[in-house]
C-alpha cells in the first residue's frame with residue numbers, strides 16, 4: 001500500500017500543526033483544569049476551514065478528502081484533544097451525515113453555517129439505557145399532523161451546550177424495532193428542548209458534554225433525514241466514518257505523548273547520562289514508535305478506503321480499535337518515561353493519558369469495534 005502524500009496533503013497537515021502549536025497549545029492546561037470550552041480557538045478553526053473539511057465547496061466546505069481530514073485531526077489531537085473532538089463530531093458525524101443523506105433543502109439550510117463554524121453541530125444517539133446497544137432507543141418521535149413530537153433524554157452529548165444544531169435519533173414505530181427509528185435535525189432554542197448540566201469528566205475536559213432533555217418538542221416533518229425508518233442505518237453509516245476520525249484523534253494523542261517523551265529522554269539525565277541512553281527508556285520509545293506507525297497505517301488505510309469508495313466499516317473499526325489501544329498504552333508509557341514530572345500538569349503527558357481513555361469508549365467502545373470486526377471477517 002502506498003500512502004504517498006500529495007503537496008496539498010502536506011500543506012494541510014502543516015497548517016494544522018502550526019495552528020495547534022500557535023493557537024491551541026497556549027492555555028491548554030488551564031482549559032483542561034477549568035473544563036473551559038476553547039471557544040475562540042474553535043471559531044478560528046471554523047474560519048480556517050477545519051470544521052467542514054470534507055463538505056463540498058457549494059455548501060461552504062473545503063471539498064477535501066478523508067486523508068486530509070485525518071492528517072489535520074492527528075495534528076490538532078497531538079496538542080488538544082478537546083478541540084479535536086469538536087472538529088471530529090462536526091465534520092464526520094454532523095456535516096457528513098447531512099451532506100450524504102439530507103435533502104437539498106436541509107443541505108442548503110444547515111451546511112454552510114456548520115461547515116464554516118458559524119454554527120456547531122452535535123450528534124445525539126446515546127441514551128441512559130442505549131449506549132452500546134444503540135437499537136434500544138427510548139427517545140420517541142411520534143408523528144402528529146405536520147410534525148413529530150419528540151420526547152426523551154440523550155446522554156454524554158459532545159458539544160451539548162455549544163451546538164446550534166443537533167442530529168437526534170429517536171424511535172417512531174416501536175413495533176418495528178430498529179427499522180422504526182428516525183434521525184432529525186433539531187435546533188437549539190426550540191420549545192421543550194432543555195440542556196442538562198455539564199458532565200465532570202476525566203479527560204477531554206475542555207469539550208462540552210451534557211445530557212439533553214426533550215419534552216414534547218415539535219419537530220417539523222421536513223427535518224427528518226431520509227425515508228421513514230432510515231434513522232438506525234443513518235446512525236450506523238455515519239458512525240462508521242466517525243470512527244476513522246476518532247482513530248485519527250487517538251493516533252494524534254499517542255504521537256503527541258511520544259514526541260514529548262522522546263524529547264524529554266534527550267535532556268533528562270540519570271546515572272550520569274541522558275535517559276535515552278538507557279535501554280529501559282530506548283526500548284519503550286521503540287515500542288511506542290512502532291505501535292504509532294502501525295496505527296497510522298490503519299488510519300490511512302481506512303481513510304483511503306473511504307476516499308476510494310470502498311467499504312470502510314471494517315478498516316475504520318480496526319483503525320479505531322488499534323489506535324485507541326495505542327493511545328492508552330503510549331500515554332501511560334510517556335508518563336513513565338517522564339517519571340515524577342509525568343505526574344504533574346505542566347509536562348502535558350498526564351493530560352494526554354486522561355484524554356486517551358475516551359477514544360476507547362466513544363463512537364463505540366473497543367468491544368463494539370470487535371463486534372463490527374468479527375462480524376465482518378466471519379461473513380467473508
Ligand code: CAA
Pocket residue numbers: 089123125126131132133134135156157158178232233236237239240313362363364365368371372
Ligand atoms: N452500515 C449500514 N447498516 C448497518 C451498519 C453499517 N455500518 N451496521 C449495522 N447496520 C444495519 C444492519 O445491516 C441491520 O440492518 P437490517 O436489519 O436491515 O439487516 C441493522 O443495522 C441492525 O444491525 P445489527 O443487527 O448489526 O444491530 P446490533 O444491535 O446487533 O449491533 C452495533 C449493532 C454494531 C452493536 C451497534 O449497535 C453499534 O454500533 N453500537 C455502538 C453505538 C455507538 O457507536 N455509539 C456512539 C455514540 S455517538 C458518540 O459517541 C459521538 C460523540 O459524542 C463523540
